[in-house]
Structures are given as C-alpha cells and as structure tokens.
Amino acid sequence: MRNDLRQRREERAWTQAQLADRLDVSRQTVNALETGRYDPSLPLAFRIAALFEAPIEAIFEPDGADLDVRR
Amino acid sequence: MATGVGQARVMTSNLDTRAASTGDRRRSRAYLAEFVPGIAAYVLLLSAALLWGGFDGTSPGRFVWALLPVLPMIWIAVAVLRHLRRLDEYQRARTLSGLGAGFAVAMLASIALGILQSAGLELEGSGFWIYALGMATWGISAAVTSRR
Numbered sequence A: 001m002r003n004d005l006r007q008r009r010e011e012r013a014w015t016q017a018q019l020a021d022r023l024d025v026s027r028q029t030v031n032a033l034e035t036g037r038y039d040p041s042l043p044l045a046f047r048i049a050a051l052f053e054a055p056i057e058a059i060f061e062p063d064g065a066d067l068d069v070r071r
Numbered sequence B: 001m002a003t004g005v006g007q008a009r010v011m012t013s014n015l016d017t018r019a020a021s022t023g024d025r026r027r028s029r030a031y032l033a034e035f036v037p038g039i040a041a042y043v044l045l046l047s048a049a050l051l052w053g054g055f056d057g058t059s060p061g062r063f064v065w066a067l068l069p070v071l072p073m074i075w076i077a078v079a080v081l082r083h084l085r086r087l088d089e090y091q092r093a094r095t096l097s098g099l100g101a102g103f104a105v106a107m108l109a110s111i112a113l114g115i116l117q118s119a120g121l122e123l124e125g126s127g128f129w130i131y132a133l134g135m136a137t138w139g140i141s142a143a144v145t146s147r148r
Helices: A005-011 A016-023 A027-034 A042-051 B002-015 B022-052 B061-067 B070-086 B089-118 B126-147
Strands: none
Touching: A005 A016, A005 A027, A016 A027, A016 A042, A016 B022, A027 B089, B022 B061, B022 B070, B070 B089, B089 B126
C-alpha cells in the first residue's frame, strides 16, 4: 500500500516524533508507515484519516497486489 | 527563490530528525522503572545465593537459595509483558516476532539437549545454554528488525 503521509506531515511542518505523539504511536512506527514498510491496522488508519481530516482512501492507495481478489 | 529552497531544505532536514517522541520516552522510562529494579534484585539475590547458598554442600536449603534469583526473573517477565501492552501495534508485532524466534530456538535447543542427554552426553548447565540461546536469538532478532 502506498501513502502520502510524509507529504501531509511536512505540509504541517511536523517531525515524525510530533506526528507519532498525535497518533499515540512511536516515531519508529511513523517512519515504517511513511516508508511503506508497514500497513496500519484499520483503527490506526482511521486515526490518521481523522488527524489529517481526509478520507482513508485519499491518504492510502492500494498497490496492484492489494486488489488481487477472486470474485 | 534560492533562499526559499534553502529554507525548505533546512526545514525538511529538521523534520527528518530521528529524535524519540514524548510518548517513546515515556514508554521507555516506564519500562526501565520496572525492569531495572528487577535486574538489580536478580544480581543481588544471585550473588547472595552463590555466596551463602552452600551449593557445594548437601543441605536441602541450598535448593531454596538456588530458586531465590528466579523470583526477580518473574518480576522481569511481568515487566516485559507490561511493556508489550504499552507498545503500539507495529512495535508489538516486531517485539512478538523476536520473542517468537527466541522461543523457537530455546525449544529446539531444549529438545536437542534433552535427546543428547538421553543418549548419554553429559552437559553441565544445559539450562543456561537454553536460556542464553533463547535470549541471544531475541536480541539478534530485535537488532535486525530495528535496522530495517
């Protein structure tokens, strides 16, 4: 999954630590999210969306493999 | 314009600081406040047991002395569990994965040593080997995942 978390954080001039405190997670977790090494749980994704006042799908974009479902 | 770009670069660099968050520091302090007394008590009780436990004697009391350092280890185990509950979802997953690797290696070591001893191999302090291997695996796993 891709996301524009880093861009949104920098637009607000927040450090990773400041964003981490706002989301009640560690700075390491923010870094893992921004670099795409970790996809958040749904509750955390909702917290991120609430903080940036944007829908989840505006922040997170699925990769091709994420949409690989059998109908 | 050039100054603006320069300022933007400085700002981005400042924003990229790896400094721990307030929450990170709070969680670390809480963990250390619980972990350090446990390890200190362990060292004290282990020293006392080695000094006065009479391990080379025949008194049954030596077994009580031998088990005394285990009490603070229980405290430490609870401190680790409480720390796990304080971690966020990403850190918890990574920590549990390291603990799982340590557990798997400790179990493999214990079954291997058990079979070797059944086959007649005499090993002094095999329990310590299992402990050391499990803890080392946890430590290495934690170090590797924290570098990712």
